Amino acid sequence: MPIDAAEALAAAPRTGEISWTRKDVQLYHLGIGAGRPATDPDELRYTLESRLHVLPSFATVAGNGSPGVISGLSMPGVDVDLSRVLHGGQSLTIHRPLPAEGTATATGRIAAVYDKGKAAVLVMRTEVTDADGPLWTGDAHIFVRGEGGWGGDRGPSGRLEPPTGAPDLTVERPIREDQALLYRLSGDYNPLHADPDFAKHAGFERPILHGLCTYGMTLKAVVDTVLDGDVTQVRSYDTRFAGVVYPGETLRVRMWRGEGAVRVAVSAVERDDAAVLADTIVRHA
Secondary structure (H helix, E strand, O other): OOEOHHHHHHOOOEEEEEEEOHHHHHHHHHHOOOOOOOOOHHHHHHHOHHHOOOOHHHHHOOOOOOOHHHHHHOOOOEOOOHHHEEEEEEEEEEOOOOOOOEEEEEEEEEEEEEEOOOEEEEEEEEEEEEOOEEEEEEEEEEEEEOOOOOOOOOOOOOOOOOOOOOOOEEEEEEOOOOHHHHHHHHOOOOHHHOOHHHHHHOOOOOOOOOHHHHHHHHHHHHHHHOOOOOHHHEEEEEEEEOOOOOOOOEEEEEEEEEOOEEEEEEEEHHHOOEEEEEEEEEEEO
């Protein structure tokens, strides 16, 4: 088996130092569509170093290292074809507001391996702390096509009951044609998002947008509307990647307010509202 679940789960955690600067935060924000209009005071919170606020989803790229998906594929017990890999979901717990620059220790390990029959799912957990204590914990759910069927634990479904009634708020966010090329400068150089030939080999008509770019764009939409631009209110953010997004499309973000949480559904406008993010919830103060 290319995936040895026992070996992956037993492997020692990998620990290393990461650091980031205001420039890294600004580049990430630009990569998820911030700065339009460029002189809007609400956008300058994301782009101007003198008033910089850090969107919590920056945690997924902090340190400019390999994202959780790529890191998970390099762990002991895992040897798979990158073209069979998709980012299935992402969970993020924020322990306190992220500083605009800093140095921290990141510890990563395979926390779970699930057998979904026709696929395997790896959960790559990254815990980050600095001198003042825990900063964030992130779980990347790595979906590997064709690697299931060994009789292992199927794991939890992760599916939520769909929101009821009409959304409280709906916004649309256009995606630039070069959005993936800009976003990848924050550390995810998977050719699936830039190389047309690689994308076709993986079964896509052209390069697709990074799931974590959609993830960041969606959180920004929630923060800018429901949370009045206050990034420090976010406590956790979970999603399942339900479909692909192509650069140049438009995201439709539907939001349902709840007690201490916002349920979210995201779709691609130009493809008859094809689902993009599902089972998505932002918990806040």
